[in-house]
Amino acid sequence: MNLLAQALRRCLVWWESIAVLLIFLSVWWLASHGDWISRVFLPTPEATWASLAQGFSAEPGQDAADLGQASWQTFVRMFLGWGLASLIGVGLGALIGMSQIARQWIAPTLEFLRPLPASAVLPLAISIFGLSPGMVLFVVSFGAMWPVLLATVQGLAQVEPRLKEVAAGLQLSRLAFVWKIGLPSTLPDILAGMRLSMTVSLIVAVVGEMIASQAGLGQAILLAARSFRASELFAGIVLLGALGFVSNALLAGLEQRLLRWQRP
């Protein structure tokens, strides 16, 4: 009886949440069908769904945007940029963080660059590289690099001092210390930085596509807005939300696996 009550209560919790979500969907349905908000701005849920379906089965050359292809382009851009950013961020961060001297001289400049919006580098990149996929990838990597870089530098500065003494006692070389002790102990911070990086890379990828007219969801939704195709616009937004959700969930899963030793 107790087990049954527990199971029922857990179901109830989920059902409450689903119910609220359904209420939101109903409000959306009512608002669009009842023309509370013009359908130019708020498409009906079915129209959005239709645009989604259509977007994934579009033949090349058809009028409707190929949302499948666009999603893939944006995803690749985001993922590649994030991957590059993480590698360079950790590498550079380790180099700077490894030496206290480097940290003291360079860290203030890094602090200045921290609040700079990643997208702000786009005009400069366009000046140098022109409008190309490579340019967008460069800006994505550049912008996404900072959270990881800063997390690595800061993490290495805060390694448990006791472990530094243990390393000194074992006469570990500087490189061995960073590889065996510094980076592993900074891993929680690095992973948090990588999650932030992923968010930044998605944003910059989308903005880059919008400005530089590169194929992808950013361009797709911009074009949809300009042509007053609201359902296509909403379909694109849904896809971007899904992209953000899935990539974050995957990273969170990875974080959990890698940091199992924290709560075994």
Add this chain to the structure above:
Amino acid sequence: MALLSFEGLGIHLGGREILSPTSFEVARGEFVCIIGPSGCGKTTLLRAAAGLVQPSAGAIFRQGNKVLRPSREVAFVFQDYTRALLPWRTVQGNVMLALEAAQVPVAQRAARVQQVLKTVNLQAHQHKFPAQLSGGMQQRVQIARCLAQSPDVLMMDEPFGALDAMTREALQDELARLVREQGLTVLFVTHDLEEAIYLGDRVIALRTNPTPQRPSVAAMIDVPIAHPRDHLGVKEHPEFLRLRRELYHYLGHG
């Protein structure tokens, strides 16, 4: 030749004289305990001997060589064991660190790790993470890692201070046993007078705020109780009681 030689060691830190010029020797295989009230510089003395602190005056010699920086021949066991272990490595991984640092050939590492873990009775737990272990077990992991270094000297800074009484007694016996088996030389700092007499071949008592008239070393007394020792027997031994009486007031009680 003595293994460790302290010659006129003086340490000045934070504007205070922590340790006035101190001289003594530690022979190979000796178990020397250092006691004193807090602030008397016993931890500082130990850290200087391990090369973690620079002397302001005098020097420390190990096998005739001046101690200037940490080295693998001196293994240091910290009191805060949780912070001294790598939380992301298992017990086995933590012990392995010492072998990796010494660049022991890979083929020999596994066997040596098992050997050391057997000595401290941790073989059953070798795949666990530090967070899964009790305080006493974590301290044993640290000791195991230090043994894996194959050190000349074992420096221990109040290693059992953070443990409950029962675990402490068990670990004291385990330590005494493996020190005897391996013929290790030990410098052991503690604030627990009974622990110092129980474990040590010699006990050195230090004073706080040393002056030229009352230098750091207040007393240096041999412990003439035979090994192996057991808790019940020793603590009723007349020599134990005599030493305890004699050293009691050096702990700031008097």
Add this chain to the structure above:
Amino acid sequence: MADMLSRLRPWVFPVLVLSLLEWYVRSVADSSDALATPLQAARAWWDLLWLSSDEGLWRVTGFTLGTAALGLGMGAGCGLLLGLLLGLSPRAARMSFLTVEVLRPIPSVALIPLAMLVFGFGVRMELSVVAFATFWPMLILTQAAARQVEPRLLEVSAALGLTAWQRTWWIVLPAMVPRLFVALRLGVAVALVVAVTVEIAANPNGMGYAMMIAQQSMEPARMLAWLFWIGVVGMVINVVTLRAQQWAHVRMGGSVTDTHRVSA
């Protein structure tokens, strides 16, 4: 003397890099339409400072900051209120869970075309995107702050027999204040970044737009001047909010040495 030298240290690295850039652009990329030297950019910034037209430094900066502030007020304000509700009522939190998790991953930049469609160009469009972007972090952090009140204090309030209202007003809310300031600091940073991003992507007003226009009109010195200024504004605002956060921390009884830990 040593104190003065250590004050100068943070400037050494950037001055070195800028000098290098100065030499590089002057000698290698000579008379380029795409690049300008740091000195030329400084000159352009100085000109902007004294420009009194609509394109002057203060007018343009004022637009961005003002719009960001309005958006922050709306977004963070709503986020704060809803976060309080969800934090104080576990039932509400459970019920809203799915809806929040579905809507939260949508990147704010995805809403730029929608905002464009609904509001055209101008303040309202930018404000709405900033509001969306600042709503979510404020919601999440406020909710967490409300849930993480020191359990001991709640036990004390139960022992004193406080009513729910008294408990909320006298214990929970004051306990949340330091964390709310941390959330506010994050919100301010997000508001600024998103505002500039919207201006770069679409809105023809503000600092981001001024930078884009300068690049498109082949005025690299002006573009770099804006880029530098955006960085400075971001940094100044960050420092101000950090001070505010530290003040709040100490004012609400946190230890002064602790403030370093909170300034993440």
